[in-house]
Amino acid sequence: MSDALATTIEDLVAANRILAEQGVVDGYGHVSARVPGKTDRYLLSRSLAPASVTGEDIMEFDLDSSPVDQRGRQMYLERFIHGEIYRKRPDVQAVVHHHSPSVIPFGIAGVPLQAVYHMSGFVAGGIPVYEIRDKDGPATDMLIRTGPLGRSLADVLGxxxxxxxxxHGAVVVAPSVSLVVARCVYLEMNARLQMQAMQIAGPGAKVNYLTPEEGVAAVDSNDFLRAWDLWRKKALGQ
Ligand SMILES: [Zn+2]
Structure with missing residues (x-):
C-alpha cells in the first residue's frame, strides 16, 4: 500500500470518529474519500456506525458504487451519493452524507440556510435543497438507493x-477530508446559530448575514487545519 493511500485511510477513519464525536452523524451517515491517484475509485467503510470504523472496514468502490472486492461485506444502501458526486465533480476529494439534526428544519421550512459567521463562510454562496419527489414520485422511503437517484442529487448539488x-439530511463535499469534516461541523453549528438569531430578531425582522463576497473571503482565509489536527489526534488516540 502506498503512503498516500495509508494516510487517506487513516484520515477517513479519523473523519468517521470525529463526525460521530461532534454529533454530525450518529449510528447513520457516512464519509468517503477519492483514492489518491485514481480518479475513478473511492474509499468508504462497510455498513457500520461511523464511531466504530477502523482501517479494516474501509472498502474500495468504482464510480457506479460497485465494490472492487466485496468479500461478503455489507455495504451502505446510499453509497450511490458518493459515486455519482465523484463522477460529476472532479474537484471533490471527499464526501459526507449525514442527518445532522439542526440542518433538517432548513430542508423543510422554506427558509434558506445563510452564513451567520466566518467559520461557515462557504454557506454564503447558497445551499440548494434536493427534493426526492421531483425524481422518484410522492412515496419514496427518502433514501438514495440507486445510481439515477444519486445523479439527480449530484445535479442539484451542482x-x-x-x-x-x-x-432526510444533507450532503457535504470538499477538496480534502479535513475540509469536508470542518464543513460538516460548522454547517451544523451555523444552522443552530441561525435559528437562534432568527428567534432573537423575531418574526419578519432582518438578520445581518455574511454577504457572498464576505463568504468567499472567509473561505480563503481559513483551512481549518488547526481544528483538524486536534480532532484527528483525539480521534486516533494520539
Ligand atoms: Zn441518509
Whole structure:
C-alpha cells in the first residue's frame, strides 16, 4: 500500500470518529474519500456506525458504487451519493452524507440556510435543497438507493459545497477530508446559530448575514487545519 493511500485511510477513519464525536452523524451517515491517484475509485467503510470504523472496514468502490472486492461485506444502501458526486465533480476529494439534526428544519421550512459567521463562510454562496419527489414520485422511503437517484442529487448539488435533502439530511463535499469534516461541523453549528438569531430578531425582522463576497473571503482565509489536527489526534488516540 502506498503512503498516500495509508494516510487517506487513516484520515477517513479519523473523519468517521470525529463526525460521530461532534454529533454530525450518529449510528447513520457516512464519509468517503477519492483514492489518491485514481480518479475513478473511492474509499468508504462497510455498513457500520461511523464511531466504530477502523482501517479494516474501509472498502474500495468504482464510480457506479460497485465494490472492487466485496468479500461478503455489507455495504451502505446510499453509497450511490458518493459515486455519482465523484463522477460529476472532479474537484471533490471527499464526501459526507449525514442527518445532522439542526440542518433538517432548513430542508423543510422554506427558509434558506445563510452564513451567520466566518467559520461557515462557504454557506454564503447558497445551499440548494434536493427534493426526492421531483425524481422518484410522492412515496419514496427518502433514501438514495440507486445510481439515477444519486445523479439527480449530484445535479442539484451542482458546483456548491453542500446540498440539503428535504426530510432526510444533507450532503457535504470538499477538496480534502479535513475540509469536508470542518464543513460538516460548522454547517451544523451555523444552522443552530441561525435559528437562534432568527428567534432573537423575531418574526419578519432582518438578520445581518455574511454577504457572498464576505463568504468567499472567509473561505480563503481559513483551512481549518488547526481544528483538524486536534480532532484527528483525539480521534486516533494520539
Ligand atoms: Zn441518509
Amino acid at each position: 458546483v456548491k459545497p453542500a446540498a440539503l435533502m428535504r426530510g
